[in-house]
Amino acid sequence: MIGNALREALRALRRNLMRSFLTMLGIIIGVAAVIVMVTLGEGATQAVTSQIASLGSNLLVVTSGRRMGPGQSSGAAPFRAEDARAIEREITAAASVAPAASRGMTSVFGNQNWFTSVTGSDNAYFSARNWKIGKGRLFTQAELRGGASICVIGNTLKTKLFGARDPIGEIIRLKKMAFEVIGVLESKGQSTMGTDQDDLVVIPLRTFQRRISGSLDVNVIYVSAREGAATEKVADDIRRIMRERRHLAPNEEDNFNVTEMKEIAKMLTSTTQVLTMLLGSVAAVSLLVGGIGIMNIMLVSVTERTREIGIRLAIGALERDVLLQFLVEAVLLSSLGGWLGIGLALAGSAFLAETLKIPFVFQPGIVIVAFLFSAAVGIIFGYFPARRAAHLDPIEALRHE
Numbered sequence: 001m002i003g004n005a006l007r008e009a010l011r012a013l014r015r016n017l018m019r020s021f022l023t024m025l026g027i028i029i030g031v032a033a034v035i036v037m038v039t040l041g042e043g044a045t046q047a048v049t050s051q052i053a054s055l056g057s058n059l060l061v062v063t064s065g066r067r068m069g070p071g072q073s074s075g076a077a078p079f080r081a082e083d084a085r086a087i088e089r090e091i092t093a094a095a096s097v098a099p100a101a102s103r104g105m106t107s108v109f110g111n112q113n114w115f116t117s118v119t120g121s122d123n124a125y126f127s128a129r130n131w132k133i134g135k136g137r138l139f140t141q142a143e144l145r146g147g148a149s150i151c152v153i154g155n156t157l158k159t160k161l162f163g164a165r166d167p168i169g170e171i172i173r174l175k176k177m178a179f180e181v182i183g184v185l186e187s188k189g190q191s192t193m194g195t196d197q198d199d200l201v202v203i204p205l206r207t208f209q210r211r212i213s214g215s216l217d218v219n220v221i222y223v224s225a226r227e228g229a230a231t232e233k234v235a236d237d238i239r240r241i242m243r244e245r246r247h248l249a250p251n252e253e254d255n256f257n258v259t260e261m262k263e264i265a266k267m268l269t270s271t272t273q274v275l276t277m278l279l280g281s282v283a284a285v286s287l288l289v290g291g292i293g294i295m296n297i298m299l300v301s302v303t304e305r306t307r308e309i310g311i312r313l314a315i316g317a318l319e320r321d322v323l324l325q326f327l328v329e330a331v332l333l334s335s336l337g338g339w340l341g342i343g344l345a346l347a348g349s350a351f352l353a354e355t356l357k358i359p360f361v362f363q364p365g366i367v368i369v370a371f372l373f374s375a376a377v378g379i380i381f382g383y384f385p386a387r388r389a390a391h392l393d394p395i396e397a398l399r400h401e
Contacts, residue, residue, distance in 0.1 A: 006328055013332065023297045024337035026290025027377065031341025031370045032348060033283035038366045039349040041276025043358040045269055058095075058225040059128060059261040060235055062087075062242065076255035078217035081205065083245055087221065091237045093229035098124035099218040101208055107157060107201060108173040114160040118174055118201045120208020126152075126185075128224040136168045136183030139204055147206035152183040154198035172201075177211055179203060231260050280366075284373070290337065291377035298330050298385035323390035330382020331375060338374030342367055 013020040064076045084099035100121040107116050119125070123138050134155070143150055151172070158167050167181045179201075188197040209216055225234045235258045242256050346362075353360035 006332070010332070013329070019297065020333060023293055024290075024333055024340065026286065026293040027334050027337030027374050028290075028341040028344060030283065030285075030287030030290045031338050031374050032345040033286055034280055034370050034373075035342065035345035035366055036349050036352065037279040037283045038276055039345070039361060039363060040352055040356070040358065041272060041279065042361040042363060043353050043356075045272045045276070046361060047358040048269060048272055058227070058229070058231055059130075060223040060225065060231060060238065061259045061261070062221040062223065062238060063219070063257050063259070065255065065257065077246070078219060079221055079256075080216055081218055083242065084218065084221045086241055086245060087223060087238055090241055091223075091234060093226050093234050093237075094223050095226040096124040096128040096222070096224040098122060098128045098222045099205060099220075100125055100222060101205065101213055101217060101219045103208075103212060105174050105201075105212075107161060109161040109167075109170065112161045114157060114199075116154075116157050116199050116201055118203065118208070118212065120203050120205040120212070122205055125202065125222060128222040130224075131188075132186045134184050134186040135166075136181070138183060144204045144206065147204055147210050149177065149179050149207060149211075150182045150203065151179040152185060152202045153181055154185050154200040155187040156196050156198035157201060158184050174201065174203075174212070235260055287373060287377055290374075291334070291381035294330055294333055294378060295381040295385060297333075298326060298382055299388070301326070301329070301385070319390040323386045326386035326389050327379065327382050330386065331378040334374045334378025334382075335371075338371045341374065342371060345370075 062079070064078050079099065081099045084097045088094055088097040098121050100119055102117055102119045104115060105118045107114050107118075122144050125131070126133070126138060133152070136152070138152065139148075139150065142148075151174075153161075153167065153172075161167070161172060162170065167184060170181050171178050172181060173179070185198070185200075185202075205218075223234065223238060225231050238258050239254060242258075243254065246255060248255065345367075350360050
């Protein structure tokens with residue numbers, strides 16, 4: 001019975017190929033949109049997670065100033081390198097503690113120049129920020145103590161100033177000061193906020209304080225917690241130490257901030273997941289539109305084939321046979337549209353993921369759900385036209401022109 005209904009449905013679809021394709025188009029677009037939105041959303045979530053991990057998943061960032069609102073803070077006394085040493089000394093769960101000070105400056109090599117970020121710190125900066133040396137070496141203790149004129153550069157700066165040339169041992173100028181390049185960092189790419197992480201120069205903190213800032217101020221302290229340590233506990237210990245060192249009374253608010261990268265990662269991940277669900281839900285509406293299109297075309301088909309239905313009923317066909325015929329036709333339309341939508345979605349997702357530079361994450365679950373939903377749309381929206389066809393009066397149907 002089902003085999004006969006399927007053959008009849010295929011014959012009916014072949015008779016009106018263009019109309020059948022246009023009917024399926026709503027399902028194709030709906031299925032493709034749902035899969036593309038969810039796949040790209042999952043890829044974006046993974047990209048955010050990996051970018052946060054590249055900063056250091058156990059990283060805590062200590063900055064001066066009282067928080068006033070989103071992205072704002074009031075002025076407060078800067079830190080000193082001794083504050084970082086106190087954190088390192090008193091918190092055993094801290095794996096790396098790096099005081100740092102930064103300033104934007106123009107770097108020059110030969111006739112090439114590039115405005116970049118210059119950071120003064122020590123070797124703990126690289127471990128706390130999860131930086132790996134790609135070529136050359138890091139600072140020695142003697143160079144850090146003596147304030148040597150040396151630097152480690154990021155991959156972007158290497159490309160801008162040196163191109164394909166080996167920068168190790170070359171001299172670059174930061175304003176009028178000469179620095180020897182002793183190392184190049186491995187590339188990290190863009191951060192979650194869209195800034196280029198590889199566009200930087202790192203010099204010894206003492207060198208930065210003597211030759212650039214002219215003060216002992218430290219803008220930020222990076223603290224990397226040991227593997228397995230609770231970053232919440234480390235953050236609480238940092239607040240306690242900093243309140244003591246900054247002589248804050250119990251009733252005074254903190255004039256510094258401790259930011260956990262894990263919390264930022266959770267916030268960004270949850271945000272991308274919510275947006276993915278929202279976009280997927282919006283895309284699913286097009287499936288309903290496609291279902292309405294199927295119902296409209298099936299109603300037209302019932303009207304066009306009223307006489308045929310009357311003949312079938314008159315020669316002994318049962319109502320359930322007619323119902324099954326039109327229901328199978330509707331399900332076939334939606335299922336074919338679902339398969340074509342899946343193929344289009346996978347190709348489109350791979351192309352967009354490559355264009356947007358995010359991972360392509362194949363999710364069989366959403367593919368199966370989208371296909372089943374498209375088939376369900378065919379059943380639900382095809383049932384009413386099929387029922388109408390099955391309940392036609394054979395006499396009235398035979399009179400239809």
